[in-house]
Amino acid sequence: MKIPLLSLVTFSLTCFHLVAADVPSKTSPRFKARVVCFNGKLDSGSSCASTCFQPDGTLHTKGSMTCGFPGKLSEIEWSFMERRGTNDVYRFTRRFPSDTAAAGTTSKTVEFSNGRVVVFEDKVQVVVIEPPKR
Numbered sequence: 001m002k003i004p005l006l007s008l009v010t011f012s013l014t015c016f017h018l019v020a021a022d023v024p025s026k027t028s029p030r031f032k033a034r035v036v037c038f039n040g041k042l043d044s045g046s047s048c049a050s051t052c053f054q055p056d057g058t059l060h061t062k063g064s065m066t067c068g069f070p071g072k073l074s075e076i077e078w079s080f081m082e083r084r085g086t087n088d089v090y091r092f093t094r095r096f097p098s099d100t101a102a103a104g105t106t107s108k109t110v111e112f113s114n115g116r117v118v119v120f121e122d123k124v125q126v127v128v129i130e131p132p133k134r
Contacts, residue, residue, distance in 0.1 A: 029059045029080045029088040031114045031131070037067035037074060038126045042118070051132055066098070072124050073099040087111035090129060092119045 032053045039046040048067035052060045062079040075098040081089040093107045110117050116130040 027082075028061060030083060031088055031112060032057070032059065033088075033112060033129050034132045035063065035065065035076065035078060035119075036128050036130065037065065037076060038128075039068060039072075040125070042121070042126045042128070044126075053132070068097070068125065071097055071100060073097055074125055074127070076127060078129070081109065084111060087113045092127070092129075094120050094127065096125075 029052070032051070034049050034051045036047050036049040038044045048065055050063050050065045052063055054060075060080075062077070064075070064077040066073060066075050068074050073096070075095040076092065078090050078092045081091050083089070089109060089111050091107065091109050093105060095103050095105045097103055106120065108119055110119055110129065112129050114131050116128055118126060118128050120127040
């Protein structure tokens with residue numbers, strides 16, 4: 001039985017695609033996460049939060065949020081950088097107070113491994129990346 005070469009190549013590429021799709025990408029996060037900006041102290045009742053995944057489980061590699069009060073407003077951006085060992089590495093940038101002429105920008109790289117990490121903390125706000133609430 002002769003198999004046309006084109007059919008063999010198509011079958012091989014299809015199998016490669018199916019196998020490759022099952023292997024997790026090192027260019028995507030491995031953990032579901034949420035970013036929370038607490039106004040005031042850690043775990044205060046006033047906060048903003050953003051999840052880094054869809055309801056179907058699809059993980060996002062970047063996000064942003066604005067949180068705070070007039071004169072104390074933060075613009076926060078984050079992006080997944082890489083996997084390092086068992087951790088997901090994220091780069092965060094915070095512009096504060098973003099609604100004033102005196103706004104400054106701070107960046108920080110953190111490693112996240114499914115436990116709370118404080119990214120930024122001052123007398124006005126605390127920003128964390130943490131596992132999602134159940």
